[in-house]
Amino acid sequence: MSLIHKIALTMIKNVGHITAKNLLAHFLTPEAIFGANKKELMEVPGIGAQTATLILGKEAMTKAKIQLEFIKKYQVQVLFLTDDNYPVRLKNCVDAPVLLYYRGNADLNHPRxxxxxxxxxxxxxxxxxxxxxxxxxxxxxxxxxxxxxxxxxxxxxxxxxxxxxxxxxxxxxxxxxxxxxxxxxxxxxxxxxxxxxxxxxxxxxxxxxxxxxxxxxxxxxxxxxxxxxxxxxxxxxxxxxxxxxxxxxxxxxxxxxxxxxxxxxxxxxxxxxxxxxxxxxxxxxxxGWELPKAQELMASSNFPVELSAEEQEILQALTTSAIAIDELELRLKIPKSKLALHLLNLEMQGILTSLPGKRYQLNQDISSLPIK
The missing domain is CATH 3.40.50.450 (Rossmann fold)
Structure with missing residues (x-):
């Protein structure tokens, strides 16, 4: 399908996303919409004589040409509703935009x-x-x-x-x-x-x-x-x-x-x-999310773990018996907000476990950890 016709469909005065989708459902392609005559256009629900005249006019196509120049100059991606790379989650929404402009490299159909x-x-x-x-x-x-x-x-x-x-x-x-x-x-x-x-x-x-x-x-x-x-x-x-x-x-x-x-x-x-x-x-x-396999492997301690000086201090203070965060704060003189972030990082790496009452416990003896 022609890119300029896709853009032009969104430039028609008084034609919103719902009407544009009705036009697409009837004519199947943007080119067919702009190639139809007034009588054919008026067969579409919501299209009266005035809107049909606007579709047949030059204003929408003129505006589309301006956008086409901008798109090419700044390497903007245009995502049309029927394109494979249009965000599928958004496509399922009744009021989804017919067209999106995008600059970037992220997958808009990312799994999560x-x-x-x-x-x-x-x-x-x-x-x-x-x-x-x-x-x-x-x-x-x-x-x-x-x-x-x-x-x-x-x-x-x-x-x-x-x-x-x-x-x-x-x-x-x-x-x-x-x-x-x-x-x-x-x-x-x-x-x-x-x-x-x-x-x-x-x-x-x-x-x-x-x-x-x-x-x-x-x-x-x-x-x-x-x-x-x-x-x-x-x-x-x-x-x-x-x-x-x-x-x-x-x-x-x-x-x-x-x-x-x-x-x-x-x-x-x-x-x-x-x-x-x-x-x-x-x-x-x-x-129901699970950590990726690579993250699970890191958490299993089969790979070296890089820890900051303060995180290593925390491990030295921890034992196989549970210790409350307040006690750790008193021992190590680390602000509780900062200490909580360190504990979270250690937990994400599978080194310790958080328990009820804001207590923490090592998952294994510290001597067996392959710390860098």
Whole structure:
């Protein structure tokens, strides 16, 4: 099928995604739509004389030519609804875009895709959750999607890049600009390990009405949506509601009852619109995910384990009997937040096990560990 006709189909005034899909169902290809006469076009439900005239006019094709020049200049991929590389999860949504513009190298049909959303006014708690989530999910070979907005969104992207996880930002504007502008440097890194995705052509501004449309793509492209931190109103709750309407999994991290920045998460959990998670292990358990074989081999200690100086101190302090994190903090003089991250890393490598009451125990005698 001709690329210019695919683009032109989305440029017809007063023709949205539903009408465009009706046209495709009737004529089968974009070329056939633009090759039809007025009478044939009016046989399609929702197409009246005025819309048929617009289809037969030159405006849509003129706009499509402008986009074609932009696409070729900046090596943008165009994903049409009937293409094999169109995100199949999104294709199954009734309001899926007919066409997407994409820059990046991530597989949008990756076996495991997680959307991470939250407030633009992220607290230290929310940012720490993003860090811990990315660190733990790195072993599960996932793709993380978010909206590149302030707060939780950009933190999720940053932490994904930090831990080598491909991450895709879904935009509410064209690929010729970045909003907010301050995130341009992160966006450039994402194109190299992940990508940027939008349904909006170049020259489209980040207008207010575009963000709910952006949110439906974030919800629809993934297996599960995780709300990290959210107030009582905002885009994160909208995305969660959309994900629920698509019958996708939704999870949320709980917050303290008096924290305004966690009101939305607590509400989702309380009303059974989201499952409660406190760690990435919860997510893996609910979804039935297993660690990749390579990760399992590393966890079995058949390969050398590289540990930081502080992690080696922790192992020296641990014995085969369980020790509480508070006791470790007193012994080692390591801040509890930092200590928790070290313990998580050691647990992910299969060196120790977490027990009820925030206690930790070695899986084997330290002398048998092949530590570098």
């Amino acid at each position: 895709i997680i959307s991470v959303v939250g407030t633009r006014m992220a607290t230290a708690y929310g940012k720490l959750l993003c860090k811990q989530l990315a660190e733990a999910l790195a072993g599960y070979e996932v793709l993380i999607v978010s909206g590149l907005a302030y707060g939780i969104d950009v933190t999720a992207h940053q932490e994904s890049l930090q831990y080598g996880i491909p991450t895709v930002g879904v935009l509410a504007h064209g690929l010729d600009r970045m909003y907010p502008q301050v995130h341009s440097h992160i966006a450039k890194k994402m194109v190299l390990n992940g990508g940027l995705l939008t349904e909006f052509p170049s020259l489209t501004n980040p207008d207010k009405e575009n963000f709910p449309k952006r949110n439906r793509i974030i919800a629809g492209i993934s297996d599960v949506t995780i709300v990290v931190e959210a107030a009582s109103k905002g885009g994160a709750l909208i995305t969660a509601d959309i994900a629920n309407s698509y019958h996708r999994e939704v999870f949320a991290f709980p917050g303290r009852v008096n924290d305004l920045s966690s009101e939305g998460c607590n509400f989702l959990i309380k009303t059974n619109r989201a499952g409660l998670i406190s760690h990435a292990r919860d997510l893996a358990y609910y979804l």
